[in-house]
Amino acid sequence: MKRLVLYFSVYGTAKAVAEEIAKQTGADIREIVPAFPYDSNRANYNALAALAKKEHDENRRPAIKKKINLEGYDTIFIGYPMWWYTFPMIIYTLFDEYDFSGKTIIPFNTHMGSGDGGTYQTIAQLEPNATLLKGLPVEMSAAERGSAKAVEKWLNHLGI
Numbered sequence: 001m002k003r004l005v006l007y008f009s010v011y012g013t014a015k016a017v018a019e020e021i022a023k024q025t026g027a028d029i030r031e032i033v034p035a036f037p038y039d040s041n042r043a044n045y046n047a048l049a050a051l052a053k054k055e056h057d058e059n060r061r062p063a064i065k066k067k068i069n070l071e072g073y074d075t076i077f078i079g080y081p082m083w084w085y086t087f088p089m090i091i092y093t094l095f096d097e098y099d100f101s102g103k104t105i106i107p108f109n110t111h112m113g114s115g116d117g118g119t120y121q122t123i124a125q126l127e128p129n130a131t132l133l134k135g136l137p138v139e140m141s142a143a144e145r146g147s148a149k150a151v152e153k154w155l156n157h158l159g160i
Contacts, residue, residue, distance in 0.1 A: 002072050003027035007079035010038045013110040013143040014079045020151045021077050034090055035063035052083040061093040075104045082111040087119045101129035108136040110143045133158055
């Protein structure tokens with residue numbers, strides 16, 4: 001069974017959880033890199049939030065910079081931060097451009113109080129031919145402090 005941790009992160013919290021999952025599972029890890037980078041300076045948070053809302057309201061699909069090779073992976077962890085109570089629009093790009101049929105998707109996300117915001121159900125709707133396992137929502141400050149114990153408990157619950 002070959003596993004991949006695929007993640008999108010601007011401030012590094014989803015990346016930190018992704019790295020912990022890869023460490024504990026021995027999975028390969030790849031970042032979803034946008035063709036046009038987002039400002040990762042937290043001092044500019046309001047501008048990022050406004051851009052994220054605009055992308056959402058206009059149903060945009062931001063381009064992914066590099067092709068992601070999913071061949072040979074049967075289990076794919078997909079991680080992202082919550083933006084406007086859903087996943088960033090680049091995650092819709094991912095599901096539009098890649099076929100996850102026959103694969104097992106295990107979502108995880110970071111948030112500031114919205115849990116998964118219904119995104120796990122959205123993934124199930126977008127990828128009906130994939131198997132979706134229980135996701136892991138991690139509060140942003142908890143992700144920054146370290147998610148090793150939460151990831152371990154979640155992976156044990158999933159039998160991984």
